[in-house]
Amino acid sequence: MTALLELKKATKDFRGVPAIKDVDFTLEKGEIHAIVGENGAGKSTLMSILYGFYTADSGDIFVNGKLEHITDSRHALGLGIGMVHQHFMLVDNFSILENVILGAEDSAMLAPSLARARKELKRLADEYSLDVDPDAIVQDVSVGQQQRLEILKALYRGADILILDEPTGVLTPEEADDLFRVLRVLREQGKTVILITHKLREIMAITDTVSVMRQGQMVTTMPTADTSPERLAEAMVGRRVLLRVEKGAAHPGKTMLEVKNLVVNDDAGVPRVKGVSFTVRAGEIVGIAGVAGNGQSELLESIAGMRDQKSGDVILNGQPLSLEGDDGAARARLAGLAHVPEDRQREGLVTQFEEWENNILGYQDSKAYGAGIFLDIGAARKEALERMHKFDVRPANPRLKTASFSGGNQQKIVLAREMEQNPDVLMVGQPTRGVDIGAIEFIHNQIVKMRDAG
Numbered sequence: 035m036t037a038l039l040e041l042k043k044a045t046k047d048f049r050g051v052p053a054i055k056d057v058d059f060t061l062e063k064g065e066i067h068a069i070v071g072e073n074g075a076g077k078s079t080l081m082s083i084l085y086g087f088y089t090a091d092s093g094d095i096f097v098n099g100k101l102e103h104i105t106d107s108r109h110a111l112g113l114g115i116g117m118v119h120q121h122f123m124l125v126d127n128f129s130i131l132e133n134v135i136l137g138a139e140d141s142a143m144l145a146p147s148l149a150r151a152r153k154e155l156k157r158l159a160d161e162y163s164l165d166v167d168p169d170a171i172v173q174d175v176s177v178g179q180q181q182r183l184e185i186l187k188a189l190y191r192g193a194d195i196l197i198l199d200e201p202t203g204v205l206t207p208e209e210a211d212d213l214f215r216v217l218r219v220l221r222e223q224g225k226t227v228i229l230i231t232h233k234l235r236e237i238m239a240i241t242d243t244v245s246v247m248r249q250g251q252m253v254t255t256m257p258t259a260d261t262s263p264e265r266l267a268e269a270m271v272g273r274r275v276l277l278r279v280e281k282g283a284a285h286p287g288k289t290m291l292e293v294k295n296l297v298v299n300d301d302a303g304v305p306r307v308k309g310v311s312f313t314v315r316a317g318e319i320v321g322i323a324g325v326a327g328n329g330q331s332e333l334l335e336s337i338a339g340m341r342d343q344k345s346g347d348v349i350l351n352g353q354p355l356s357l358e359g360d361d362g363a364a365r366a367r368l369a370g371l372a373h374v375p376e377d378r379q380r381e382g383l384v385t386q387f388e389e390w391e392n393n394i395l396g397y398q399d400s401k402a403y404g405a406g407i408f409l410d411i412g413a414a415r416k417e418a419l420e421r422m423h424k425f426d427v428r429p430a431n432p433r434l435k436t437a438s439f440s441g442g443n444q445q446k447i448v449l450a451r452e453m454e455q456n457p458d459v460l461m462v463g464q465p466t467r468g469v470d471i472g473a474i475e476f477i478h479n480q481i482v483k484m485r486d487a488g
Contacts, residue, residue, distance in 0.1 A: 036098060036099040037060045037061060037062060037096070037099075038061050038062060038063040038097070038098065038195065038226055039059075039060070039061040039084070039095075039096070039097055039098075039115075039195060039226075040059070040060050040061070040095070040096040041057060041058060041059040041060075041080070041083075041084070041093065041094070041095055041096075042058055042093055042094045042095075042096070043056050043057070043058065043092065043093045043094070044056070044057045044058075044059075044080065044083060044090045044092070044093030044094075044095075045057070045090060045091050045092045045093055046079055046083060046088060046090050046091050047091055048429070048434075048438065049431070049434070051429040051431060052250050053076050053079040053250055054076035054079050054080055054083075054247075054250045054251070055250045055251055056093075056251065057076070057080060057093070057247075057250075057251065057252045058252060059080065059245065059252060059255075060255075061195070061226060061228065062226075062243075063224075063226055064221060064224060064225075064226055065221070065226060065227075065242040065243055066217060066221055066226075066227045066229060066240055066241045066242050066243075067226075067227070067228050067229065067241065067242065067243045067244070067245065068228075068229045068230075068231060068236075068237045068241040068243070068244040068245070068258070069081070069228060069229070069230050069244075069245050069246075069247060070230075070231065070232065070234075070237060070244060070245070070246055070247070070266060070270055071246060071247035071248055071270050071470065072248065072270055072271060072428075072442075072470040072471075072472050072473065073428065073440050073441075073442030073443045073445075073446070073468075073469060073470045073473055074427075074428030074429065074439075074440055074442075074443055075247040075248055075249060075250065075270070075470075076247050076249075076250040076251075077199075077230050077247055077440075078120075078199060078230065078440050080247070081117065081197050081199060081228065081230060083095075083104070084104065084110065084115055084197065085104075085107055085110045085115060085116075085117040085197060086104045086105060086106040086107045086108070086109050086110040087107065089104075089105070097113050097114075097115075111188075111191045111192065111193065112192075114192060114193055114194035114195055115193060115194075115195045115197070116187075116188025116189070116191060116193025116195065116196050116197070117188065117196075117197040117198075117199070118181065118184040118185055118188060118196065118197065118198045118199065118201060119184075119199050120199040120200040120201075120203060120441050120468065121379055121441070122180050122181070122184055123184070124172050124180060124183065124184070125172065126171075126172050126173040127171060127172070127173060128171070128172060129168065129169050129170060129171055129172070130155075130166050130167065130168050130169070130170050130172060130175070130179075130183050131148060131151060131152055131155060131168040131169065132148075133172060133183060133187065134151055134155055134168075134183070134186060134187050134190050135147055135148065135151045135190075138190065138191055151190070152168055154190060155168055155186060155190065156168075158186055158189050158190060159186065161223065162185075162189065162216065162219050162220055162223065163215065163216060163219050164182045164185060164186055164216060165182075166179060166182050166183060166186065176209070176327070177204045177205060177209065177326070178205055178206070178209035178212060178213070181201060181205070181209075181213065182216070185198075185216065185220075193225075194224075194225060194226060195225075195226045195227075195228065196220065196225060196226070196227050196228070197227075197228045197230070198217075198227065198228065198229050198230065199230045200230055200231060200232070200441060200468050201213060201229065201231070202231065202233060202236060203441070203467055203468045204326075204467070206325050206326050208325070210236070214236075214239060214240045217229075217240055218240070229241060232442070232468070232469065232470045232471060232474075234263035234266055234267065234277075234471065235263075237258060237263075237266065238258060238262075238263060241258045242257065242258060243255065243256070243257055243258060244256060244257075244258050244261065244266065246266065246269040246270055248269070248270060248271075248272060253269060254269055263277060264277065267471045267472075270470065270471055270472065271470075271471065271472035275471055275472055275475055276475060277471075279478045279479075279482065281482045281485075282486075284317055284318045284319070284485060285317050286315040286316065286317050286318040287315055287316035287317050287488060288315060288316055289313050289314070289315050289316075289352075290314055290315060290316050290350070290351055290458055290459050291313065291314040291337075291348070291349070291350055291371075291459045292312075292313045292314075292347075292348075292349040293310060293311055293312050293313070293337065293346070293347070293348055293349075294311050294346055294347040294348075294349070295309050295310075295311055295345065295346045295347070296309070296310045296311070296333070296336060296337075296343055296345075296346035296347075296348070297309060297310075297343065297344040297345045297346055298329075298332045298333065298335075298336040298341060298342075298343050298344060298346075299332075299344055300332055305344070306328075306329040306331075306332040306333075307329045307332050307333045307336065308329075309346070310329075310333060310346075314459060316458075316488045317485055317486070317488050318485060319481060319482075319485050322334075330463070331376055331463065334373070334375070334376070334461055334463050335375075336348075336357070337357075337366075337371070337373075337461060338357075338363055338366055338371065338373040338375070338461060339355075339357040339361075339362030339363035339364070339365060339366040340362070340363050340373075340375075340381070342357075342358055342362075343357065343358075350366075350369050350370060350371055350458065350459060351369070351370060351458055353369065355369055355371070363396075364396070367396055367397070367455075369458075370457050370458035370459065371457060371458070371459050371461065372452040372453070372455050372457035372459070372460045372461070373452065373460075373461045373462075373463075374448050374449055374452050374460075374461070374462040374463060374465065375448075375463055376463035376464045376467070378441075378444050378445055378448050378467075379444065382444075382448040383395070383436050383444060383447065383448060384436070385435070385436045385437035385444075386435060386436075386437060387435070387436055388432065388433050388434065388435055388436070389418055389422070389427075389431070389432045389433070389434055389435075389436050389439070389447060390411075390414050390415045390417075390418035390419075390432035390433070391414075392436050392447055392448075392451070393414065393417065393418040393421060393432065393447065393450070393451050394414050394417075394418075394451075395451065396451075397451070397455065402417070415432050415433075418432035419432050421450040421451070421454055422447075422450070424450065425446045425447075425449065425450040425476070426446070426472075426473065426476065427439070427443050427446050427447055427450070428443055441468040442468045442469040442470055442473060445466075445467060445468055445469050446469070446473060446477075449462075449465070449477060449480075453480060453484065460481075460484060462481070465477055465478075465481070466478075
């Protein structure tokens with residue numbers, strides 16, 4: 035039988051740096067096919083070529099046996115290829131219904147378009163068990179609901195092939211399980227799914243076939259039933275990977291951070307942190323766990339000086355921290371508190387800046403980068419390159435705009451910047467979100483090393 039989609043000898047370079055090289059990929063109708071690999075292995079580049087975001091420098095794409103030259107995403111959608119991106123492409127203050135028809139309006143008069151879309155959205159939601167409220171405003175619904183919306187957008191535009199890039203990176207376990215149920219329904223209804231993920235549990239639980247990429251090349255494709263998490267991890271990284279953290283006993287010292295009766299409101303004025311108190315000592319790692327939306331985000335933002343506290347105290351190294359006002363985060367950094375925020379794109383990076391600029395972001399007044407009003411750009415770029423090599427950021431080019439890096443590599447850029455400051459206290463929200471199995475091992479080991487160094 036003719037494959038539903040086939041890629042032959044696809045190659046793509048960025049500024050002379052190869053992203054993928056001579057990649058072959060075959061997709062059969064009605065399967066859930068995982069593509070896995072380290073950050074920078076070329077997975078997202080490959081999918082962006084299929085979706086028309088990039089054009090391959092060489093190679094061919096066949097859809098239902100016919101050679102196609104996909105020029106843009108509209109062309110890809112016309113061929114039945116839809117994509118749900120790792121970072122959602124939604125207008126937050128539009129309704130779900132308005133987001134669905136955005137760019138797919140069928141007349142200059144919006145009212146008839148919205149009426150037809152409402153009817154079709156209900157049909158799709160019923161058929162694929164994707165229940166949503168069409169009149170809800172996007173910024174008011176959960177991340178899981180936003181992802182359902184992204185899937186519905188693709189189905190509304192006629193997608194038969196759905197590409198999902200790191201779909202569970204921001205989901206709770208319950209939301210992830212709900213997504214798996216939806217994917218099974220899509221498969222039963224004849225849709226075909228490409229799943230890009232770093233999470234081995236998901237691959238084993240939901241996929242039929244798995245392909246592994248490493249350093250821009252496709253190294254193996256096999257039925258999921260014929261492999262194991264250990265074999266996949268080794269194929270991804272090129273060496274044996276420990277799927278656990280090895281660490282010795284902690285030797286806690288003096289109290290470094292003390293939080294007393296902290297009360298913090300969310301953006302709507304609703305209390306999310308209600309009288310929380312805890313201490314963190316030198317030489318220990320304290321975990322804060324909970325389902326998303328239970329106050330963890332507001333707690334970290336408040337301690338980091340990003341969100342005003344209603345009441346309570348934060349004491350760092352024996353000194354009360356004054357965190358109020360727009361420069362609260364800057365004062366926290368100067369006092370020895372480093373922070374890796376949960377949302378790297380909105381709060382950790384300026385994605386249109388070059389990598390070296392993000393590497394000094396928040397620390398640009400340090401003497402290491404110059405004196406007075408003059409910035410030593412050469413020193414800043416040299417340090418950025420050294421950190422890129424240490425944290426295995428790919429490609430190791432500090433002159434690239436940060437938007438050009440994969441999500442996992444963006445995460446490593448933020449981690450490198452904050453960890454290399456040698457802070458007294460490091461706060462990390464979701465340290466390994468969107469990060470590959472080899473990098474997870476590295477990040478965990480770095481955190482343990484910082485603990486052991488006090």
